[in-house]
Amino acid sequence: MNVDIIITNAFVLTMEGKGVGMMEDGAVAIKDNLIEAVGRSEDIKQSYSAAEEIDATGKLVMPGLIDAHIHTGLAIVRGVSQDINNWMQEGNWPFMKHVSADHHQKGSMMNIIEGVKVGTTTFCDYDSHMNDIVPNYAKIGARARVAELINEIPADIGDIPVGELYPFHAEIGDRKLQNNIRLLEQWHGAENGRITCMLGPHGPDMMSRELLKEVQALAEKYDTNVHMHVAQGDREIEQMVKRYGKRSIPFLDEIGYLNERLLAVHLTEATKEETELVAKRGAAMINCSGSIGIIDGIVPPLHEFIEAGGSAALGSDQAPGNNCNNMFNEMKFAAILNKVKHTDPAMFPAHLALRLVTIDAAEAVGLGEEVGSLKAGKKADLLIVDLAEPSLSPVITSPIRNIVPNLVYSAKGSEVEAVMVDGQFIMRERRLQTVDETNELQAAQAAAREISQSAECTIHPESVLLKRMEAGEL
Amino acid sequence: MNVDIIITNAFVLTMEGKGVGMMEDGAVAIKDNLIEAVGRSEDIKQSYSAAEEIDATGKLVMPGLIDAHIHTGLAIVRGVSQDINNWMQEGNWPFMKHVSADHHQKGSMMNIIEGVKVGTTTFCDYDSHMNDIVPNYAKIGARARVAELINEIPADIGDIPVGELYPFHAEIGDRKLQNNIRLLEQWHGAENGRITCMLGPHGPDMMSRELLKEVQALAEKYDTNVHMHVAQGDREIEQMVKRYGKRSIPFLDEIGYLNERLLAVHLTEATKEETELVAKRGAAMINCSGSIGIIDGIVPPLHEFIEAGGSAALGSDQAPGNNCNNMFNEMKFAAILNKVKHTDPAMFPAHLALRLVTIDAAEAVGLGEEVGSLKAGKKADLLIVDLAEPSLSPVITSPIRNIVPNLVYSAKGSEVEAVMVDGQFIMRERRLQTVDETNELQAAQAAAREISQSAECTIHPESVLLKRMEAGEL
Numbered sequence: 001m002n003v004d005i006i007i008t009n010a011f012v013l014t015m016e017g018k019g020v021g022m023m024e025d026g027a028v029a030i031k032d033n034l035i036e037a038v039g040r041s042e043d044i045k046q047s048y049s050a051a052e053e054i055d056a057t058g059k060l061v062m063p064g065l066i067d068a069h070i071h072t073g074l075a076i077v078r079g080v081s082q083d084i085n086n087w088m089q090e091g092n093w094p095f096m097k098h099v100s101a102d103h104h105q106k107g108s109m110m111n112i113i114e115g116v117k118v119g120t121t122t123f124c125d126y127d128s129h130m131n132d133i134v135p136n137y138a139k140i141g142a143r144a145r146v147a148e149l150i151n152e153i154p155a156d157i158g159d160i161p162v163g164e165l166y167p168f169h170a171e172i173g174d175r176k177l178q179n180n181i182r183l184l185e186q187w188h189g190a191e192n193g194r195i196t197c198m199l200g201p202h203g204p205d206m207m208s209r210e211l212l213k214e215v216q217a218l219a220e221k222y223d224t225n226v227h228m229h230v231a232q233g234d235r236e237i238e239q240m241v242k243r244y245g246k247r248s249i250p251f252l253d254e255i256g257y258l259n260e261r262l263l264a265v266h267l268t269e270a271t272k273e274e275t276e277l278v279a280k281r282g283a284a285m286i287n288c289s290g291s292i293g294i295i296d297g298i299v300p301p302l303h304e305f306i307e308a309g310g311s312a313a314l315g316s317d318q319a320p321g322n323n324c325n326n327m328f329n330e331m332k333f334a335a336i337l338n339k340v341k342h343t344d345p346a347m348f349p350a351h352l353a354l355r356l357v358t359i360d361a362a363e364a365v366g367l368g369e370e371v372g373s374l375k376a377g378k379k380a381d382l383l384i385v386d387l388a389e390p391s392l393s394p395v396i397t398s399p400i401r402n403i404v405p406n407l408v409y410s411a412k413g414s415e416v417e418a419v420m421v422d423g424q425f426i427m428r429e430r431r432l433q434t435v436d437e438t439n440e441l442q443a444a445q446a447a448a449r450e451i452s453q454s455a456e457c458t459i460h461p462e463s464v465l466l467k468r469m470e471a472g473e474l
Numbered sequence: 475m476n477v478d479i480i481i482t483n484a485f486v487l488t489m490e491g492k493g494v495g496m497m498e499d500g501a502v503a504i505k506d507n508l509i510e511a512v513g514r515s516e517d518i519k520q521s522y523s524a525a526e527e528i529d530a531t532g533k534l535v536m537p538g539l540i541d542a543h544i545h546t547g548l549a550i551v552r553g554v555s556q557d558i559n560n561w562m563q564e565g566n567w568p569f570m571k572h573v574s575a576d577h578h579q580k581g582s583m584m585n586i587i588e589g590v591k592v593g594t595t596t597f598c599d600y601d602s603h604m605n606d607i608v609p610n611y612a613k614i615g616a617r618a619r620v621a622e623l624i625n626e627i628p629a630d631i632g633d634i635p636v637g638e639l640y641p642f643h644a645e646i647g648d649r650k651l652q653n654n655i656r657l658l659e660q661w662h663g664a665e666n667g668r669i670t671c672m673l674g675p676h677g678p679d680m681m682s683r684e685l686l687k688e689v690q691a692l693a694e695k696y697d698t699n700v701h702m703h704v705a706q707g708d709r710e711i712e713q714m715v716k717r718y719g720k721r722s723i724p725f726l727d728e729i730g731y732l733n734e735r736l737l738a739v740h741l742t743e744a745t746k747e748e749t750e751l752v753a754k755r756g757a758a759m760i761n762c763s764g765s766i767g768i769i770d771g772i773v774p775p776l777h778e779f780i781e782a783g784g785s786a787a788l789g790s791d792q793a794p795g796n797n798c799n800n801m802f803n804e805m806k807f808a809a810i811l812n813k814v815k816h817t818d819p820a821m822f823p824a825h826l827a828l829r830l831v832t833i834d835a836a837e838a839v840g841l842g843e844e845v846g847s848l849k850a851g852k853k854a855d856l857l858i859v860d861l862a863e864p865s866l867s868p869v870i871t872s873p874i875r876n877i878v879p880n881l882v883y884s885a886k887g888s889e890v891e892a893v894m895v896d897g898q899f900i901m902r903e904r905r906l907q908t909v910d911e912t913n914e915l916q917a918a919q920a921a922a923r924e925i926s927q928s929a930e931c932t933i934h935p936e937s938v939l940l941k942r943m944e945a946g947e948l
Contacts, residue, residue: 019945019946076868077870078867078868078876080876082879083822085819085820091874094873110867293814294813296819297814299814322883324884324886326865326886329886345558345768348557350556388919390911390915393552393584393919394921395919396922398926399568399930399937399943400940401943402553402554404947405557409764409797409798410793410797412886437864438862445867451870452871455874459873471493472492472493473825474494474878
């Protein structure tokens, strides 16, 4: 049978079955945008003739990685807000208040390039200005499952003192809801199905109960997911208790929000009982280890959620919090932070971390039929990883195979040499094929310069970070 | 004045002063193996003429990184022993018992290449067979401060049941001590001072009090440091209590071991009082966050040690424990693990992590006069880092500079594009200049294959890891 591409002589990490589905001397055949077959090299070579055969001796072929929670636009202010309390208001806000839709778009482009270069093929992007950002995915050729942030709070929310109840403005909520609907109408299923959309309520504390219900009805109508921050911080919990006399998760349960459509992001402040309730109701948990570790110094209850039978995935969150958007980083942090939280090195083994960015992630975000494993009929989203890089050397296959532990605990992401999405190589030999990286990064740099100049006038003279600048620590 | 090289138009992170000593539009002049001057680009260009001028616009020049604790030879069995309890005996030992001096040498070469590619210029290598390993440093051109492991326990120590007191054999101790002396005689100050040696007692539990004292006398004689595991695990503490009725640190204090010559590695099991005692006595603490997180699920008391006024440095430890040997990884883990240990995002700021792999590390390991910062008269050990990589973009300089947080929390190590040691570029355009990387990695791969074949016959059929293989998790 004729196919477009066969990749042969590889270690193939299919992520099928209960473990990692490793196949030594494996091959993958790709036709159009689909995986035609996965099997032993010899069998695939006999059964298929291809326009291009790639000899992947000494390399690993694996599913593309899924970043289940990212705000790509915010990468434009990466690194201005670390090592402080009250990260959002103290650190980010002096910059964020000057970030325009155009800045978001440029930051997003830079951030998607960053992700693709370290093997991310699916981005669950959750941001304001998503209608401006989503063309980046069309251009780069990555898979995206996007949501427009919906809330009812004014743009100067960062200036509202901590402890004060947020004001809700119905017209703001309506405008943002309309933006999310426009996104769904224009992009849901676009680019040969590569781009799909979700609803994006910002958090249970940032909008009225009525608007939350309206969002849920739309998720039913469009048969898609609701992507939402849940129990993401003590400020959210305080707002909920002040407004409704209930913490976030009991409130959401009461209004019927905890169900299989919901991607509950963070759960940083969830109690054990609340965590188990979310799992029991069938909502997915999205865990952002790097970001919550840096911003809050907390390890969210991911282990507890999985133990309770929940469906989970990892996300890299925003660059000004986590600094990097690299799912290899997230695998490693999820595993190690859970080990130290429970003082148990046997906990959270490498294969679990790998599942949480591939097959388990695909199922959690509603793409389980399409991506997350290498299997005939699924979309051809895959990586070629060079196992001859020092960080992955030597390769040992017997009596213990060392590839999976090394992928999780040693790989930096730069070992990924080629990235295919929907049957097309969007990166080869570590260079993006669809955009000019240098031009895009320079555009982001110019945008950051504009924001920086505006922030000079508005940063508070008593800012902890300014003092750190003066002390020569930055 | 004529110099050999000037690097201009760079961000220069000098690591001088109390913070990071950042200089924008800076330059460095290098003559022979020394830094001749550091200053503003304009001034350096006016004052020096150089055989080679490197325009580092958009790049960062910073001191080479110091890995204060690494066992490079053991990298030959990277990744065979993760996610289990009793890591050493259950996971490593079935492989380690087949590792020869030749295998050590080849694993070491691979591991040093890995480190150099991510910016490590100084390796405090602590391993058996060091006399066989040290020529690798001569060949690659990296700086090394090495020690031969000294203990009095038989080679089949991995077979001794947990809980049983180790037997000591004086003839083993003597042979290993003589190896360390031979190392000192042949290599201390070799290669233009690039290679120096320390004494390497394996741990207070692995040798007699008499041999420990003999080692200490030799450290005085050679005027160098003692590099030793201290309070590295519960097994060590059990041995000490059983043998001497004392925990490691009180025992070492009693025999006068806690002083400025000592590099006390790990302190995993040290109590608060013990930690403070080590700091007070002037010994340095070497902290290996990644390794101890994976092997033990523990965050060692580094923050507490620094608070007590101690001098500290970071190390990457052995690849079969930590999997990777990358000081960018260690900076990030040290910062985030200490934040989550104390639930405090403001703790352990980025500049502290950076100091612990540069200037503070140099002082801790006894090289403070030579390396660790960029300053006229110090050895020219430096990195050129590409700030235009997506992970370090955009560069923001005002009102808050984002370079240091991004180096610590976002850089993978692959952003390092050139590495200079002792005035020579040993890596340029990300390729080693002194050895053929491909050949060296292939030699390590062949060695690993031999070990793997031997391990097939000796791995315990009830091994947890074998069961994980059977379950398809590896």
